Amino acid sequence: MISIDYRSGKSIYEQIADEFEHLISQGILESDSQLPSVRQLAVELSINPNTIQKAYSELENRGLIYSIRGKGNFVAAESESLKQKKLQQFYKNLTELIQEAHRSGIDEEEIRKALMAHLKK
Amino acid sequence: MIQANQVCKSFGNIQAVNQVDLTIRSGEVFGLIGSNGAGKSTFLRMLCGVYRPDSGKLTIDEEEVYENVTLKKRCFYISDDQYFLNNSTPEEMKNYYRMFYENFDQERFHKLMKGFDLNPQRKIRTFSKGMKKQVSVICGICTGVDYLFCDETFDGLDPVARQAVKSLFAEDVAERKLTPIIASHNLRELEDICDHVGLLHKGGILLSQDLEELKLGIHKMQCAFTTPKTATDFQGIEIVHIQQRGSLYTITAKGNEEEIRKHIQNMDPIFYEILPLTLEEIFINETEVAGYDIKKLIF
Structure with missing residues (x-):
């Protein structure tokens, strides 16, 4: 379910948190479903349980999961903040893409055309 | 806590070993890294009470280890060149360890021997190097100790066995707050399991830091400028290493990623990118600063 890229500059706990965020935002993990336990995931990925714990704390901070003492971690219901975050991420991606296009010498008209074509689909 | x-x-x-200061918290996985002959094994042998420090204080849970039997029952040392009783089998080694470690989990021992496909009745001397390591790890894990000292334990293990051993460690760290201290120079190996690393060089400790912080505190950049730059242009960021090829600069710098990014942006580069640094590169950088560069001596 989760794969780790050791060559990435991102730390392992961030990678795990981001992957879960992705799974949650895509709706693959439904709200109130249980996440694997720290021990289970640590054994599965052969990594330090403290790292997994850190990833889960990070997800809790982001408001994506909630934990019940003695029971485990569960996916939180989709919140306003998650929607906001998705929107922000979208703007960021778009900005980068447009900058990239500028650098490659693609003009405004071209970008607009491509964008409109996609929106119609 | 150590x-x-x-x-x-x-x-x-x-x-x-020269004036080493170090703190290892319980329940964290500590990686001890260092150049050849840096004193890693000596340090581990002091930790498990084989050697007595000449001076200074070395305590586990606030007690000195040397000749401390009750404390030693809570530690297990997997030496680099493991010792097995003459002509013994894993089964016999298990019974031997049971004499010292009262909580030895025999059930788990048999389960793991089966899992690793090792015959407990076969003479250990007929085992390969990697299989001997596996026997030691299995014995160590089954003793149920709080501290496990591993000297080059992943050395000689095949990739599948390595993953399995890491999972074993992970399980016990999660379940009962085992504290493994792993000495190695295979840094890739430590990267995914350690919380904290200590870097030894020529007997002294160069740094001891959280792995995350360590990686966040040093960056490698590639950037190109239209006009040649000199050292003064880079003033304001802490440069560890700089290399220039034409207009392309490769810079290793310490500090906050944002600040470095800002500084480079202000210098008006044609392009720049920040590349991740592996533990291996950090190791090379840190020891180079301390004057360790074999390549320079040979070539």
Whole structure:
């Protein structure tokens, strides 16, 4: 379910948190479903349980999961903040893409055309 | 918790460990890295009470280890060149360890031997190097100790066995707060399991830091400028290493990623990118600063 890229500059706990965020935002993990336990995931990925714990704390901070003492971690219901975050991420991606296009010498008209074509689909 | 305070150890006129200060918290996975002959094994042998420090204080849970039987029952040492009783089998080694470690989990031992596909009745001397390591790890894990000292334990294990051993460690860290201390120079190996690393060089400790912080505190950049730059242009960021090829600069710098990014942006580069640094590169950088560069001597 989760794969780790050791060559990435991102730390392992961030990678795990981001992957879960992705799974949650895509709706693959439904709200109130249980996440694997720290021990289970640590054994599965052969990594330090403290790292997994850190990833889960990070997800809790982001408001994506909630934990019940003695029971485990569960996916939180989709919140306003998650929607906001998705929107922000979208703007960021778009900005980068447009900058990239500028650098490659693609003009405004071209970008607009491509964008409109996609929106119609 | 393990605490070392100004620990020294020398053999004749060889200073193996020199004024080492170190703190290892319980329940964290500690990686001890260092150049060849840096004193890693000597330090581990002091930790498990084989050697006595010449000076300084070395305590586990606030007690000195040397000749401390009750404390030693909570530690297991997997030496680099493991010792097995003459002509013994894993089964016999297990019974031997049971004499010292009362909580030895026999059920788990048999389960793991089966899992690793090792025959407990076969003579250990007929085992390969990697299989011997596996036997030691299995024995160590099954003793149920709080501290496990591993000297080059992943050395000689095949990739599948390595993953399995890491999972074993992970399980016990999660379940019962085992504290593994792993000495190695295979840094890739430590990267995914350690919380904290200590870097030894020539008997002294160069740094001891959280792995995350360590990686966040040093960056490698590639950037190109239209006009040539000199050292003064880079003033304001802490440069560790700089290399220039034409207009392309490769810079290793310490500090906050944002600040470095800002500084480079202000210099108006044609392009720049920040590349991740592996633990291996950090190791090379840190020891180079301390004057360790074999390549320079040979070529």
